[in-house]
Amino acid sequence: MLGLGRNRSQTRTSRSWSFSGMDYADSKRKSNFAGKILLAACLTAMCIIMLRNSSSFSGRSAFSRHELGITHVLVTGGAGYIGSHAAYRLLKDSHRVTIVDNLSRGNIGAIKVLQEQFPEPGRLQFIYADLGDAKAVNKIFAENAFDAVMHFAAVAYVGESTLEPLRYYHNITSNTLGVLEAMAAHGVNTLIYSSTCATYGEPDKMPITEETPQVPINPYGKAKKMAEDIILDFSKNSDMAVMILRYFNVIGSDPEGRLGEAPRPELREHGRISGACFDSALGTIPGLKVKGTDYKTPDGTCVRDYIDVTDLVDAHVKALAKATHGKVGIYNVGTGKGRSVKEFVDACKKATGVDIKVEYLSRRPGDYAEVYSNPSKINLELNWTAQYTDLKESLQTAWRWQQKHRNGYGSPLALDS
Numbered sequence: 001m002l003g004l005g006r007n008r009s010q011t012r013t014s015r016s017w018s019f020s021g022m023d024y025a026d027s028k029r030k031s032n033f034a035g036k037i038l039l040a041a042c043l044t045a046m047c048i049i050m051l052r053n054s055s056s057f058s059g060r061s062a063f064s065r066h067e068l069g070i071t072h073v074l075v076t077g078g079a080g081y082i083g084s085h086a087a088y089r090l091l092k093d094s095h096r097v098t099i100v101d102n103l104s105r106g107n108i109g110a111i112k113v114l115q116e117q118f119p120e121p122g123r124l125q126f127i128y129a130d131l132g133d134a135k136a137v138n139k140i141f142a143e144n145a146f147d148a149v150m151h152f153a154a155v156a157y158v159g160e161s162t163l164e165p166l167r168y169y170h171n172i173t174s175n176t177l178g179v180l181e182a183m184a185a186h187g188v189n190t191l192i193y194s195s196t197c198a199t200y201g202e203p204d205k206m207p208i209t210e211e212t213p214q215v216p217i218n219p220y221g222k223a224k225k226m227a228e229d230i231i232l233d234f235s236k237n238s239d240m241a242v243m244i245l246r247y248f249n250v251i252g253s254d255p256e257g258r259l260g261e262a263p264r265p266e267l268r269e270h271g272r273i274s275g276a277c278f279d280s281a282l283g284t285i286p287g288l289k290v291k292g293t294d295y296k297t298p299d300g301t302c303v304r305d306y307i308d309v310t311d312l313v314d315a316h317v318k319a320l321a322k323a324t325h326g327k328v329g330i331y332n333v334g335t336g337k338g339r340s341v342k343e344f345v346d347a348c349k350k351a352t353g354v355d356i357k358v359e360y361l362s363r364r365p366g367d368y369a370e371v372y373s374n375p376s377k378i379n380l381e382l383n384w385t386a387q388y389t390d391l392k393e394s395l396q397t398a399w400r401w402q403q404k405h406r407n408g409y410g411s412p413l414a415l416d417s
């Protein structure tokens, strides 16, 4: 700590202050006094600079002004699985990031990891807000100078969407409309939108290209398709740069082990296959239930296209770099390879080293046999190709994080786990 207090002798000498002239002792005392004033002034100036740089300062912070050479990206849903990985990559690439999340599904622990990695002022700010709150969204856009938006925030479980369709239309379709309106009102001209292969439904022909007709069969896919349509209609008369990325099945986690996938336990029943594999390996659930062994696929189980989150995030970075005003790019983000559920389970057993118990059951209504992408368009136009295509390795990375974080990030809303 800086010592600002006077010592005893100084206090005593200051008592013999003379008004009748300036002797040596006086001038010394005066220079002491002037020094202290100078020190106080310097400290005050330092505090003001620190406050100005800190995100909590209500004046013009770094987040509220555009800066040449720095792209300020609003990452909605940045406390979630994919959004947190994307925020990490953007920060690593020297972008400025604002995360907006209502923590309904994400984790404050993920935000804390990001803040620890990028503590410098003006790099990362977190705003706790609900995108369904138009007033709050407008205020966020009014107070911040965004250059681009990556809109990840959404509820994202097919099964849940069939039980609570209105929630999905509201959270996905209506909130995307709100984000788009705010972008238009505040002149933010670049949007990277998280869409899904669920917008294709159950196509007759594989692999799926961007030209494959979109006929979604569940409220999740329909809500995303409607959000896409709103964006496309808007873009016809605007010079917004739009990139719509349709992800296939996302797996894996940060190779350095800083971030992972930590969905709410209550969502487990709607959860994804990787989560179920890890839960089985950890003994949280008794085993895996594979539904359907008589599909017209090489081993009778469903086939999906699993894309590693590191590759997916890379596709976003490339999309951001190539986004062009007045143009729309639509891309499938997948590996182009279909893997059966049986293959996935084998990879999961190898990755975890646990002989996971598997129960084979009859088909689940609504599941389709095969879904995999043709990623030629993104390969060609964005120069993007999936690099992490070894299922076992992706699962091993995710497993390492799961083992170290048996309770995910701890309490989703509290900083201490």
Ligand SMILES: NC(=O)c1ccc[n+]([C@@H]2O[C@H](COP(=O)([O-])OP(=O)(O)OC[C@H]3O[C@@H](n4cnc5c(N)ncnc54)[C@H](O)[C@@H]3O)[C@@H](O)[C@H]2O)c1
Binding pocket: 076, 077, 078, 079, 080, 081, 082, 083, 100, 101, 102, 103, 104, 105, 106, 107, 129, 130, 131, 132, 151, 152, 153, 154, 155, 156, 171, 175, 194, 195, 196, 197, 246, 247, 248, 249, 250, 251
């Ligand atoms: N995970 C996949 O396999 C997959 C596949 C295709 C598409 N997607 C899409 O990717 C995006 C991210 O998915 P994810 O797997 O990371 O999900 P996630 O649940 O881990 O993250 C979503 C985040 O959005 C936040 N959020 C939700 N509603 C919000 C609201 N109204 N206001 C503010 N924040 C809100 C949640 O709190 C959470 O942090 C979603 O749009 C999803 O549809 C995911």
